[in-house]
Amino acid sequence: xxxxANKDGYRYGETAYMIGNEFGVICISYAKNExxxxxxxxxxxxxxxxxxxxxxxxxxxAQGWDDSYCLLGNADxxxxxxxxxIKEATTRKE
Numbered sequence: 001x002x003x004x005a006n007k008d009g010y011r012y013g014e015t016a017y018m019i020g021n022e023f024g025v026i027c028i029s030y031a032k033n034e035x036x037x038x039x040x041x042x043x044x045x046x047x048x049x050x051x052x053x054x055x056x057x058x059x060x061x062a063q064g065w066d067d068s069y070c071l072l073g074n075a076d077x078x079x080x081x082x083x084x085x086i087k088e089a090t091t092r093k094e
Contacts, residue, residue, distance in 0.1 A: 005041040006033040007089035016089040021050060024032030034086050 005027045010016070014030040017037035017084045027046040031037035041047050052060070052069055057078040060068055 002092050003027045003046060004040060005037075005044040005046045006031075007044065014076055018089045019047070019084070019086050021085070022083040028089060037086060038072050039074070040068075042077065042079065047072070047084075050079045050081075052080055 002025055005007050005019075006029060014032055015037075017027050017031060017034060018027075019038065020056050021076045026049070027045070028045075029037040029041045030042075031040055035036055036077050038047075057069065059077050060066075060078075068080065068082055070081050071077065073078050
């Protein structure tokens with residue numbers, strides 16, 4: 001069962017985004033853009049499986065490997081991005 005990250009559900013003008021990793025879809029998040037969708041999912045504790053440890057984050061930051069993680073959510077916590085993906089769920093195939 002796929003979980004919805006937004007406890008309040010859909011709001012007018014938002015897009016549904018599927019967020020997943022190498023194992024498949026983790027959750028659906030409604031937002032105006034991809035960044036907000038990821039932040040909503042993190043704030044709802046849906047992406048904890050992608051969270052970096054403090055030691056890993058310190059090492060990656062020191063090595064300058066900024067393309068391997070991003071800071072998400074209200075707390076700007078580091079999350080792995082190598083296998084993280086996001087896609088509009090409401091986009092129709094042509």
